Amino acid sequence: MTSQSQEILDACTSGHVAALQRLFEANSIQGSKPVYISSADGPPPANSMLGAAIMNGHLDVVSLILRTYSETKVQFTGKTIEALVRHPNLDILQALYDYDRTVVSFEWDNHTDTFVTKACEQPPEKITSLLHFLIEHDADLEAGYFPRTLCNAILGGQTLGVIEAMVNKGATLSTQVMRQAVVCERVDVIKFFMDTGVKGDANDAAYLRSEAEETGNEDVVEIVQQWISDGGWVIDDGKLSGGPRVAQRLKRFFTGRD
Incomplete structure (x- = not known):
């Protein structure tokens, strides 16, 4: 230089x-x-x-x-x-x-990390205002080959307000996201999902109950039980999907067992 x-x-x-x-x-x-x-x-x-x-x-x-x-x-x-x-x-x-207004949706070349997901790795007391700016200015919350915005937000301990804002902007609520809330023992997030009407199928319900029990946190077990007992967790034996449900595949990935 x-x-x-x-x-x-x-x-x-x-x-x-x-x-x-x-x-x-x-x-x-x-x-x-x-x-x-x-x-x-x-x-x-x-x-x-x-x-x-x-x-x-x-x-x-x-x-x-x-x-x-x-x-x-x-x-x-x-x-x-x-x-x-x-x-x-x-x-x-x-x-x-x-x-350049596209800056809020910046994506690294690996197509997994984005401005939002990287920001979610920072402590909430440091990054909350920036995250709200990105969300409010229409950052792409579904960018990347495997969108993981909500998972990163939960894993990073981001505030419920940030997570609510992401959901309101259309971030995908997948089984993996539900699991992340359970294993991270985010009772506030689980309650938000429950109050919002987020549900899966019967296999998802059994999977989340099992994950809740493994945390050993009575508050998590109680709120998950309320959530999955709220009706609407339909039975799916896999025939319609032609294979194991998302919950089953995730459990195999994380635990190596069904």
């Missing part, structure tokens, strides 16, 4: 907007195309600059970078999103959203 590239990154880190503006002008970066790979004679990658600014909470620097690349827009990478997940800042997120 050249000394000028390092100076640019240092200005992004320190929040020295005037110095950064001068460096952009001196290196003819204003109005140029963003770069994504470090080179011996070019500017730092755009997402490296954004990441440095985001990690240090410099909204004015982020805004300058986005204005600098107003003609050919920056394609955000995991570096930028990861920085925002680890250092949540709603003002910066709003700036990124105003620049």
Whole structure:
């Protein structure tokens, strides 16, 4: 990396907007195309600059970078999103959203991790406001080859309000999600599912009862029993589906037994 590239990154880190503006002008970066790979004679990658600014909470620097690349827009990478997940800042997120509204549905190349699922891995006291922003601004909650937004939210201990908001926005309530609530002993989430009318079939009911009993938590066992006794858990012997139910397949996966 050249000394000028390092100076640019240092200005992004320190929040020295005037110095950064001068460096952009001196290196003819204003109005140029963003770069994504470090080179011996070019500017730092755009997402490296954004990441440095985001990690240090410099909204004015982020805004300058986005204005600098107003003609050919920056394609955000995991570096930028990861920085925002680890250092949540709603003002910066709003700036990124105003620049490119698809940012809320960012998906990593593995097609399993998304902005939302990564955010769910952070402590709720740190990330709740950011998650609500993503949900309210129509983040894709079903992205990826195997959507797991609700599972990640429950596993990450996210608030009931976040989980309710996800469900209200159409996140899939699968058997795996129901199981996650049970094994994580989230009585509040189970009650929400029950009050919302979420049900499966008789096999699902038996599976969830078994999982509840294995937790050893009397409150979980009691609420699950209320839930599955609420009617509507229909009998399905597998003939219609042509094979084992989702609950059976999940139990085999997690426990190695039927």
